[in-house]
Amino acid sequence: MSERIHPLALQAADKLERGRISRRDFLRYATLLGVSVGTAYAMAACAPAGAPAASEAAAGEAGAAGGITRGGTLRKGVLVQPVDHPARLSWLEGANAVRLVNEYLTETGPDNITRPYLLESWEASDDVQTWTLKLRQGIKFNNGDELTADDVMYSFSQWLDPEVGSSMLGLLSYLDGMNSVEKVDDYTIRLNLTSPNIGVPEHLFHYPAVILHRDFQGDWVKQPIGTGAFTLEEYIESERAIFKARPDYWRMGEDGKPLPYLDEIVMVSVDKDAAVAAIQAGQLDTLFKPRPSDFLALKDNPDLQVKSVATANCFVVRMRVDQEPWDDNRVRTAMKMCQDRQKILDLSYNGEGILSIDAPFSPVHPAYAERPIPAYDPEGARALLEEYAAEKGVDLPLKVTLATKNDLSEPEIAQALKELAAPGGFEIALDITEPNGYWDRWTEVPLGITIWAHRPLDTMTPPLAYIADADGAPVPWNETRWVDPEFSEKLAQAELTLDIEARRQIIGDLEDIMQERGPIGNSYWTNEWEIFPKSFHGVIAHPSNFDFFYAVWKQQ
Amino acid sequence: MTTTTAPPELESQPGRLNRLREALAIVFSSRTAVVGLAIVIFWLAIGVISLFWTPYPPNAQLFDPNLPPSAVNVMGTDHLGRDTWSRIMAGTQVVLLKTRLATDPRVVIPGGVAIWGVIGAVLVGGLLGVNAGYRGGAADQVIMQVLDAFIAFPVIVLYLVIVTALGRGDVIVILAITVTGAPGVARLVRGLTMDIKTHDYIRAAETRGESKWYVMLWETLPNARGPILVDAMLRVGYAIFAIGTLGFLGLGLPPPDPDWGSMVNDARKYIYSNPLAILWPSLAIATLVIGVNLFADGLREEITRYQR
Numbered sequence: 001m002s003e004r005i006h007p008l009a010l011q012a013a014d015k016l017e018r019g020r021i022s023r024r025d026f027l028r029y030a031t032l033l034g035v036s037v038g039t040a041y042a043m044a045a046c047a048p049a050g051a052p053a054a055s056e057a058a059a060g061e062a063g064a065a066g067g068i069t070r071g072g073t074l075r076k077g078v079l080v081q082p083v084d085h086p087a088r089l090s091w092l093e094g095a096n097a098v099r100l101v102n103e104y105l106t107e108t109g110p111d112n113i114t115r116p117y118l119l120e121s122w123e124a125s126d127d128v129q130t131w132t133l134k135l136r137q138g139i140k141f142n143n144g145d146e147l148t149a150d151d152v153m154y155s156f157s158q159w160l161d162p163e164v165g166s167s168m169l170g171l172l173s174y175l176d177g178m179n180s181v182e183k184v185d186d187y188t189i190r191l192n193l194t195s196p197n198i199g200v201p202e203h204l205f206h207y208p209a210v211i212l213h214r215d216f217q218g219d220w221v222k223q224p225i226g227t228g229a230f231t232l233e234e235y236i237e238s239e240r241a242i243f244k245a246r247p248d249y250w251r252m253g254e255d256g257k258p259l260p261y262l263d264e265i266v267m268v269s270v271d272k273d274a275a276v277a278a279i280q281a282g283q284l285d286t287l288f289k290p291r292p293s294d295f296l297a298l299k300d301n302p303d304l305q306v307k308s309v310a311t312a313n314c315f316v317v318r319m320r321v322d323q324e325p326w327d328d329n330r331v332r333t334a335m336k337m338c339q340d341r342q343k344i345l346d347l348s349y350n351g352e353g354i355l356s357i358d359a360p361f362s363p364v365h366p367a368y369a370e371r372p373i374p375a376y377d378p379e380g381a382r383a384l385l386e387e388y389a390a391e392k393g394v395d396l397p398l399k400v401t402l403a404t405k406n407d408l409s410e411p412e413i414a415q416a417l418k419e420l421a422a423p424g425g426f427e428i429a430l431d432i433t434e435p436n437g438y439w440d441r442w443t444e445v446p447l448g449i450t451i452w453a454h455r456p457l458d459t460m461t462p463p464l465a466y467i468a469d470a471d472g473a474p475v476p477w478n479e480t481r482w483v484d485p486e487f488s489e490k491l492a493q494a495e496l497t498l499d500i501e502a503r504r505q506i507i508g509d510l511e512d513i514m515q516e517r518g519p520i521g522n523s524y525w526t527n528e529w530e531i532f533p534k535s536f537h538g539v540i541a542h543p544s545n546f547d548f549f550y551a552v553w554k555q556q
Numbered sequence: 557m558t559t560t561t562a563p564p565e566l567e568s569q570p571g572r573l574n575r576l577r578e579a580l581a582i583v584f585s586s587r588t589a590v591v592g593l594a595i596v597i598f599w600l601a602i603g604v605i606s607l608f609w610t611p612y613p614p615n616a617q618l619f620d621p622n623l624p625p626s627a628v629n630v631m632g633t634d635h636l637g638r639d640t641w642s643r644i645m646a647g648t649q650v651v652l653l654k655t656r657l658a659t660d661p662r663v664v665i666p667g668g669v670a671i672w673g674v675i676g677a678v679l680v681g682g683l684l685g686v687n688a689g690y691r692g693g694a695a696d697q698v699i700m701q702v703l704d705a706f707i708a709f710p711v712i713v714l715y716l717v718i719v720t721a722l723g724r725g726d727v728i729v730i731l732a733i734t735v736t737g738a739p740g741v742a743r744l745v746r747g748l749t750m751d752i753k754t755h756d757y758i759r760a761a762e763t764r765g766e767s768k769w770y771v772m773l774w775e776t777l778p779n780a781r782g783p784i785l786v787d788a789m790l791r792v793g794y795a796i797f798a799i800g801t802l803g804f805l806g807l808g809l810p811p812p813d814p815d816w817g818s819m820v821n822d823a824r825k826y827i828y829s830n831p832l833a834i835l836w837p838s839l840a841i842a843t844l845v846i847g848v849n850l851f852a853d854g855l856r857e858e859i860t861r862y863q864r
Contacts, residue, residue, distance in 0.1 A: 276828070293635075296622075297828030347621055347636050399660075415636055415812045419617050430811055433724070 013043045068254055072554035073264040074536065076547075077275025078288035080241050080267055085218050086210045087158045087166035093288055095207035096547040097235070100243045100265060101142070102210035102226030105133060105152070106201045108456045110309050110542050112364050114201040118147065118211055118227065120187075128196040128498060135187040139250045141213050143225050149183045154214040156181045156189075171203050196496050202457045207546070229260040229550035241267040251550060261538075261553035279304070279531070286532045289545045292350050292409060298531050307530045310354055311454040311543035312362035312461070315413050317402075317521035322481040323446045325398060329517050330384040335447075336515075337384075338421035340376035341523040348412035353524040359514035360465065361507055362525045364543065365458035367500055369508030371515070381424030389425075397427035404431075404449035405438035413449055413523070443479040450479060454528075454543045458507050459495045466519075467491065480519035487513045582858045589854025595847025599840075603648030603668075610642035615812045622830035631836045634819070635826050640833060643814035644840050650726070650815050651796055651844070658725045669726050669809070670795035673733025678788050680734055681741025686772045686780075688742065689749025700746065703739040711736045712801065719807040726809060729802060733795045744787055748780040755779075782859050789852030793845040800841045816841050 081094040086102060089095045107117035116122065118139060123132045139147040159168035160177050174193040175181065182190040191200065203209070213225040224232035227250065230243035243265040251259045268275075268284060275287035276294050280301065287294065299306050319326035319335065326332055341355045354363055355373045362368060382396075389396050402417070404410040411432050418428040431445075442450055455461050468483040469475050490509050497503040514520070530541040535555040540548050583589045611630075612618055615638065623633040631640035650656075652668035667675075688699040706714070718732040752758065753776065761775045777784075802808035803817020804824075811818065819837035827834050 273824075280828075291825070293825035293829075296826060343617070347617060411811060412636060415615075416617060418812060419615060431724075432811060434807070437720075 016044060068261060068537075068553050069556040070255075070257075070261050070553065071263050071556060072261075073266055074262055074286070074549060074552065074554070075266045075268060075284045076286050076288065077270045077272070077278060077284045078267050079271075080235070080237055080239060080269035082237050083220050083235070085158070085164060085166075086212065086220050087155075087164050087168060087208050089208040090167065092207060092545050096288065096545075097241050097243075097267060098210055098220060098226075099207075099228070099547060100230040100549065101220075101224050101228045101232055102212065103228050104209055105135075105204045105211065108202055108205045108544075110540055112366065112456050112543065114205065114456065117205075122201060124198075124200070124498070128198050128496060129193045131191040131193070131200045132184070133189045133191070135189075136250075137187055139227050140248065141225050141227055142231050142246055143213070145213065147211070147227055148186045149189050150186075150214045151211055152189050153178075153181060153183050154216070155209075155212045158212060158216075159209065166208055168203075168206060168208055171206055198495060198498050199457050199460055202455075202460065205456075207544070230265060238269050240269060243267075249550070253551070260550045262549065265549055285536065286530065290529050290531055292348070292352065295352065295529050295531070296350060303533055304531055305534045305536075305539070307532075307539055307541040308352065308527045309529075309541040309543050310362075310364050311526055311528050312364055312456070313454045313526040313528065313543070314356060314360075314362070314452050314522050314524065315348075315408075315410060315526075316360075316450050316452055317413075317417065317523075318448055318450055318480045319519050319521075320446045320480055321519050325388065325392075325400070326446060326519070328388055330388045331398070332517075332519060334381035334384040334388075334424060335421065335426065336374065336521040337377040337381040338417065338424040338426065339374075339521050339523045340416075340420050341373060343376070343420070344413055344416045345524040347416045348409040349524065349526055352527040352529075354527075356522040356524050357511060357515060358518060358520055358522050359511040360452070360461045360520070360522070361458050361511055364525070365456075365507075367458045367494070367503040367507045369504050369511055371508070371511055374515070376420065378420070378424040381421070381426075385425035396425045397422070398425055399427045399429065400447050401429045401431050401445075402447050402449065403433070403438060403441070403445040405435040406432050407435045408451060409526075410449045410451070443477070448479070456543070458503070459491065462487075462491050462510070463495070466514075482519035484513060484517065487518075583851075583855065586854035586858045588850050589858065592847045592850025592852070592854055595843055596851055599648050599844050599847065600652060602645050603651075603653045606642075606645035606649055607653070610639075610645050612639040612642045614638065614642045614646040614814055622826055622833065624830070625832065632830065632832055634833055635822055635830070640819075640836055643819060644816070644836055647814040647816045647819065647837065647840065648844075650809060650813065651799060655726045655730065656813075657727060669729050669799055670733070670792050673730045673795045673798070674737065674788050674791045676730055676734030677737030677741050677791060678784060681738035682745050682777060682784065684738065685742035685745025686749050686776055689746035690753055690768065690772050690776060692750075696746070699742070703742050706735070706739045707743075711798075712805075715798065715802055715807065716805070719802065724807065724810045729799060729809060732802065733798050736798065737791050737794065741784070741787065741791070744783065745777075745780060748783060749776050752776050752779050786852050786856045786859065789848055789855065793848040793852070796841060796845050796848070 078096065079093045080097070081091055083089070083094045083098060086098045089098060104117050105119045106114050108114040118136060120134045120136045122134070124130070135147065135149060135152065141147060157178055158164050159166045159172065160175060162169060174195045174197045175191065176194050180192045180194065182192060184190050211227065216225065217223055221235045229246055229249045229251070231246050233242040233244045235241045245260050245263050247258065249258045249260065253259045253261060270278065272287060272291060272294055275284055276297050278284040279287060279298060290298070295306070298304055317335065319332050321327050336358050345351055345353050345355065356362070357371050357373060385396055385398055389398065402414050404414050414430050414432060418430060421428055442448060452461060464475065464477045466478060466482055467475055467488045474481045474483055487510060490506050494503050494506040494510065497506060528541060528543055528545055530539050532539045536552055537555065538552045542548065583593060617637040619629060619633045619637045619639065621633060621635050621637045623629055625632045629639050629641065631644065634640055634643065650668055651670045653666065654664050655667060655669055655672055657663045657665065684699050684703065688696040714736050715732050718735060719728060722728045722731070758771060758775055761771050799808060799815060800817030800820065803815050804821040808817050809815045816837040820834055823830065823833035823837065
């Protein structure tokens, strides 16, 4: 069987051929993406020798633009939310403000690869139960103190303290509090996991996981001490936040001086409709997480550039297997067959996404195993429903109610599915409420559409949603109550498998189980966009909508 | 001298006809009312036609999304590739012609949500107003204080409270229109009642020993019907706005069946890429509200002149 090449690896090979990345960069990148070393070397050999390196996006654009210029202000339309303790962050908008001042140990890039950030490197033991984290040396906080293991230990203590209430506590459930976190020396920390886990580097980039100063008292607005490229100048909730460039940031720019290139970031608290109008009037430069309608409104503006990135964000049509009629796999399968995936993507997301296969694994995940996209098959669905109806003595069409919320693309998906499922034998009534109306009952409704956020690793979403806890009860976010022993067993295996090829085999099996008897229909994975004036360079569209502005520069 | 009495049925026929003729004469003597009536009849006709025929099924996603007007789709298509004109036509039904009850199987009753909403407001407001006006004293104080408290709330807040508490659906929207409209009707009816109860025929009824309810329902309310009718017509316009507002806030009638407010809300998201899509349902709401208001204004002018 021939080896599957990750699409991003093919793109990287193209970049290598055109001299955009170095051979070493390509090999590291390709192997991280699961391409075997032999194949990666063979691919690299096809490129011209001695291709010049240009690893930074900003630098690549600098060549075309005639050199990086420093200075300028970036104005972003985003809700300026209340922020106190960064470990308690629960919204991306607030996290993006904090991220300008504070930084992470690791960084998962838009290519979905996790690299060291404040760390110099990490090392996992063979049984992936001991992780050694080595800090970069010489990094200074904006108050002049040097970053050491003490700051990292303090940050871990905050994440793991139930009194603080950080979502990191659940994510790092494989740590036995601070008993599992060990300071080896001033720049080394060791994590002794109670159970093996391959997701540690990704977890250290969870948005509340910014590294705090060892003297942090609990209110970031009053004490904005961090290692980041900007300092907090002003933070007025629901109005604005102003950040100024820091002169002694540890990263260096292409011009040999410390980053950032921009002088100032201004966040203006406006809703998205107002932000779109302000961008068109030139009063703002960009907005947080454009919606499909914002994308449509701005994409053809000649003064703007749109950067898009594929993600593992999705809208899942999920069925509760402990309730009729969804306890019958024929009904679940019939519903899945009623998805005309391309049509649903076109109608609800402007065609901006990748088609999916009813499993929580996206092509952007490193160990994704490719499977054919199931066709729209209302006749097949009807045949299954007729069999079910005859056995149960019920009449077709089968009447079901689909619940969801009305703020993103869910109403469009629901309405499209209602029409598509009618010839398949379903009569779907829609119960669409405002977001809180759905979030109050998202785990309870028999049939619903729930948004699931991007997670960079293939083994991160399934343990949240499709397994049982130690007592055999579905985990709290298991909204479908679907627990399959074979799936759970293979998932546990995948969580221990670092080797991408071996993990891809297991993930392939998990995808097959999900397609055969799983509880979700998932038509597509969304793209995310960053929309900026063309005068800005080095803009990165991140699948989790994380802002990275330290290397963004503005053509003066 | 002998007198002959015509059988009642023979006597009432010319009476009813005469009254209809008089009513039409009032309408047709006002140019404003005629224009208003023409607009309302236009939309009623569109609604009736849509019960049997629309160019395409209003909920069918047959075309590309956000298409501009063309020979195939005279008003273009919406964000889900549905024919906008077909949806505008069908949207008339829920405003003026039919109400869907949340029963299983679903029952549809004649009369649109706006019509039932106004009937509800007039019934509730009328009963409360006539009681307050006729009984006076403590009853008047209590009823009017409570209703004033309702009036003190912004209408949109009341809509939000009702829809959030009770959910979505035609009957809920009718209830929202009733609750927000009843205090205004009650104030009007109370004022009319306080005037009417000074008349001799009320004294006569009381002297005959009629009950208070008889006097209120059979002697008072029928004599207040002219202003109440005009107010009700105006309220149909407010109700159409209310349905539009609720739809625009995403709290109106549940999708996918079209209602104009939801159509405006959906199209608003695509205003930069498909600006015409927001225009058509907005125009539909505006013309129907203007039509109803012109009709009511014309009627009021003529009735007032007639009464003078």
